Amino acid sequence: MSSNKQPSTKTLNLLLQYEVGGGQKYYEKFLSKFTWPKGASGPTIAIGVDCGYYTPAELAQIFSFLSSEQIELIQGASGKTGAAGKQYTVKLREAGITVSWEQAKHIFETLTWPKFSKLAEKAFPGLNELHEDAYGAVVSLVFNRGTSMRGDSRREMRVIKMLVPDKQYAKIAAQLRSMKRIWVGMGLDGLLERRDAEASLVAGCI
Amino acid sequence: MLTNVLKTAASFLQQGVAPPNTPPEQVEQLASTNHLASKKFFLAISGFVILAIFYVGSVAALFLMVESPTAISSYTTMFTKTMEVFATIMACYLGGQALVDLKYNSSSSASLQGTTNESINETISISKEEVTVIHTNAKEDDYELE
Numbered sequence: 001m002s003s004n005k006q007p008s009t010k011t012l013n014l015l016l017q018y019e020v021g022g023g024q025k026y027y028e029k030f031l032s033k034f035t036w037p038k039g040a041s042g043p044t045i046a047i048g049v050d051c052g053y054y055t056p057a058e059l060a061q062i063f064s065f066l067s068s069e070q071i072e073l074i075q076g077a078s079g080k081t082g083a084a085g086k087q088y089t090v091k092l093r094e095a096g097i098t099v100s101w102e103q104a105k106h107i108f109e110t111l112t113w114p115k116f117s118k119l120a121e122k123a124f125p126g127l128n129e130l131h132e133d134a135y136g137a138v139v140s141l142v143f144n145r146g147t148s149m150r151g152d153s154r155r156e157m158r159v160i161k162m163l164v165p166d167k168q169y170a171k172i173a174a175q176l177r178s179m180k181r182i183w184v185g186m187g188l189d190g191l192l193e194r195r196d197a198e199a200s201l202v203a204g205c206i
Numbered sequence: 207m208l209t210n211v212l213k214t215a216a217s218f219l220q221q222g223v224a225p226p227n228t229p230p231e232q233v234e235q236l237a238s239t240n241h242l243a244s245k246k247f248f249l250a251i252s253g254f255v256i257l258a259i260f261y262v263g264s265v266a267a268l269f270l271m272v273e274s275p276t277a278i279s280s281y282t283t284m285f286t287k288t289m290e291v292f293a294t295i296m297a298c299y300l301g302g303q304a305l306v307d308l309k310y311n312s313s314s315s316a317s318l319q320g321t322t323n324e325s326i327n328e329t330i331s332i333s334k335e336e337v338t339v340i341h342t343n344a345k346e347d348d349y350e351l352e
Contacts, residue, residue, distance in 0.1 A: 018342040036337040039344035048343050053351060081345065089337040119351055146349040153346065182346075190342035 005117060005128060010201055011136020015143065018194045019048035024101045032099055034092040038188065042085035043077045043092050046104035048143060049112060051077035052085045062107055063099075070097050116143050123147040126165035131205035134169055137198040141176070144194065153182050173203040218247070246300055253296045260289065 007015065020027045027047075034043045034051075042052015051059055056075035063071050073095055080088045099107075117135075120142040121127045127138055138160070149158050156175040163171050176199035183191045214225040217236075224237040241247045264285050271278050 018340075021340050021342075030339045034337070035339045037344040038338055038341040040347045040349055041343070041345045044343065050343075050345060053345070053349065081349075082347070086337060093337065123352075144343055145346065147352050148348050148350045151348060153348065188341055188344055190340065191344060194342050 004114070005132065005135060007113060007117075007136050007139070008132040010133050010204075011140065014136065014194075014197055014201060015047070015140055018140070018190070018197070019143070020104070027101050027104065032101070032104075034089050034097065036086045036089040040082045040085075042079075042081045043074075043089040045092075045097075046099045047108040047112060049107060052079060052081035053146075054078060062111055065103060066097065070095065073097070113139075119147050123149070124161050124164045130164065130167060131169070134167075134172065134202045134205045137176070137201040138164070138172075140194070140198050140201075144191070169202050169206045173199040176202065219251075246303055249296060249300060253293075256292075257289065260285075 016023050020031050031045070034045045036042075037044055037050075042050045044050045046062075049062060051074055054062065056078045059075050059078060060071050063074050066074070073092065074097065077085070077088050077092065117139050120135075120139045123142060124138055127135055130138070141157070141160075145154075145157065148154055149161065156179045160172050160175050163175070176195050180192045180195050183189070210226050217223040217225045218241040221240065222237050224233040228236050242251075267281065268278065271281060
C-alpha cells in the first residue's frame with residue numbers, strides 16, 4: 001500500500017537539479033519545450049516526463065491542458081526511445097508545444113511524484129519506513145533508472161532492495177556510488193554526479 | 207572647496223553620480239563611468255586609503271610609546287622609510303602603467319571577461335537537430351517501470 005509521502009525539501013531540490021537543471025529559471029529558458037536527454041530516453045518535457053515510457057492514455061491525462069492536436073502528437077511519442085525518441089523530439093519541438101513551469105509543477109505534484117513513489121515502494125519493500133531523505137533518494141533512483149532489477153548493470157539495485165528493510169543507510173549510499181561504474185566514460189557524467197548526490201542524501205540520514 | 211573635493215571623490219566611487227561642476231554635455235558620460243575599472247585609479251585610491259590607515263595607526267602608536275621616548279626616534283625613522291618605499295612602488299607602477307598606456311594607446315582598465323553560469327548555459331545551442339540540453343535524467347536501454 002502506498003504511503004502517499006511528499007518529497008522532502010532536499011529530495012525536491014535534488015530532483016529539480018537533475019531533472020530540470022535546478023528550477024524555474026533554467027526550465028523556462030531551456031526545458032519548457034521537448035528535449036531528449038540522451039541514452040534510451042524518449043522525448044522529455046515538464047519535470048522529467050519522458051513520454052517514451054508512458055502509454056498514450058497516460059499522456060492524454062498528463063497533457064490534458066493542451067489542444068487535442070497537440071495531445072495526439074504527444075501520444076505518438078509513446079514507445080519512442082533512444083534514436084527514435086531523439087528524432088521524434090525534433091518533430092515535437094517543431095510543433096511548438098510548450099509546458100509552463102506552473103503546469104510542470106502541477107504534473108509533478110499530482111501525477112509524476114505519486115506514480116514514482118508508488119513504483120519505488122513496490123520495487124523496494126520497506127522503503128516507506130526510511131528517513132524521508134533516503135526515501136527521496138531511492139525515488140530519484142527509480143525516476144532515473146526505473147524498477148528493473150535484472151542484469152549485471154542492476155546488481156546494486158538488488159543489493160539496495162535487501163538493505164532497505166534494515167535501514168542500512170551507509171551501505172545503501174555505498175551501493176549508489178558503486179553504480180557509477182555503469183556510466184564512466186559514456187559521456188554521461190551528469191549521471192555520476194546524480195548518483196553521488198543521491199548517495200550523499202542517504203548518507204545524511206545516518 | 208573641500209566640499210567639492212569630497213563630492214568629487216564620492217562621485218568617483220559611485221555609479222550614476224557626476225562630480226560637481228561637470229559640464230552638462232559630459233554629465234551623462236562621467237556619471238556612467240566606472241572609475242574603479244581603471245587599474246591606475248584603483249591603485250591610487252587604495253594607496254590613499256592604506257596611507258591614511260597607516261598614518262592614523264602610527265599616531266596611535268606614538269601615544270603608546272610615551273613611556274619609552276628613546277624608541278620614538280627609531281620608530282618614526284622606520285615608519286617614514288616604510289612609507290617612502292611604499293609610495294615609491296606605487297608611483298613607479300602608476301608611472302610605468304601610464305607610459306605603457308601612452309605608447310600602446312591602451313586604457314589599462316580592468317575588463318571583465320568572465321562568464322556567468324547563465325551565459326554559459328546560453329551557449330548551449332538548441333538548433334533544430336540539437337535536442338539535448340541536460341542528460342542527468344538519461345535513461346538506460348533496460349529502463350522499465352513495473
